[in-house]
Amino acid sequence: MDSHNKNAPIAVEPEADAVIDDAILHQFVGYHMRRAANLLQADMARTLKEIDLRMITMSVLVVVVDNPGLRQSQLADALAIERPNLVSILDELESRNLVLRTRVPTDRRAYALTPTAAGRTLAQRALALTTEHEDRVLAGITPEERSTLVSLMQRIGSASGDA
Amino acid sequence: MDSHNKNAPIAVEPEADAVIDDAILHQFVGYHMRRAANLLQADMARTLKEIDLRMITMSVLVVVVDNPGLRQSQLADALAIERPNLVSILDELESRNLVLRTRVPTDRRAYALTPTAAGRTLAQRALALTTEHEDRVLAGITPEERSTLVSLMQRIGSASGDA
DNA sequence: TATTGTTATACTCTATAACTATA
């Protein structure tokens, strides 16, 4: 039954509970990155749901808390978000009274972003929840391995490590 | 001018070109994961555009090529895609005559997936392009570091490393 | 009853073009 024809549909036996051969995809970093990122993102979303924040919403809030007076374009650059995508995030944070947009006197095009007291409090809670989340999801990885992982990921995309 | 009031908006000086303090976010693996995954995904999408495939479409094609006769539910499990999301992917691959859906005689609910000759050819091309893409994006990382990165990412989510 | 594939739908994240109001 060596019937591997070349142009016919080939009525192959469905391999029932056979093991799927993923080997070729596994050689790619991107494949594992997608799965890991997806796993982290799913658990993180579940975690932050408790305080009704999304991943990026929380990132924005935390950065505003640590950098009061920041302008939107600076924030977008810092977090690698496109300016348009920041708008709805800030709309949400502002409507929940966590962040304020106030006109910059010296440049009336820009807004200065400042956290409210509620924003600072929620940021603290968000950081605690995020820490719990990472400790849970990364339980199988030692602190040293964690920093290795981080520094390797930081080097992705930068042509050479140090040159 | 020590005016850090507590409940007022605080007319903070916008810190012009000042450096943004990201330190708190940088302590989280998820932050770096998001950026790295986003970078890989963007370059990968650009790369596969040449043969009009998306990341997942290419993953599906490659797995079907290596596992002819596979059923959709098996494929969905293998790639960690929800069954509904696989449908449109296969619709596209089928309409481009890269993959065939044929009824399984022994279970008329299921489809056996088989690649066409064109599908096999395009899969080869896709793998070559993906390899080029990874070599480019991961240029700053040695092969050893690549495997370290992969094995660390594989261990994310699995409670304990070996116990 | 349970499973395979499907439809419909929705939410998140990302990306681009074009507008407005200032500069």
Added chain:
DNA sequence: TATAGTTATAGAGTATAACAATA
């Protein structure tokens, strides 16, 4: 003219509920 923020829109990727056909 250039920039800050905005609007509108589109495309990926992911997730859930519910259905028809079949087991």
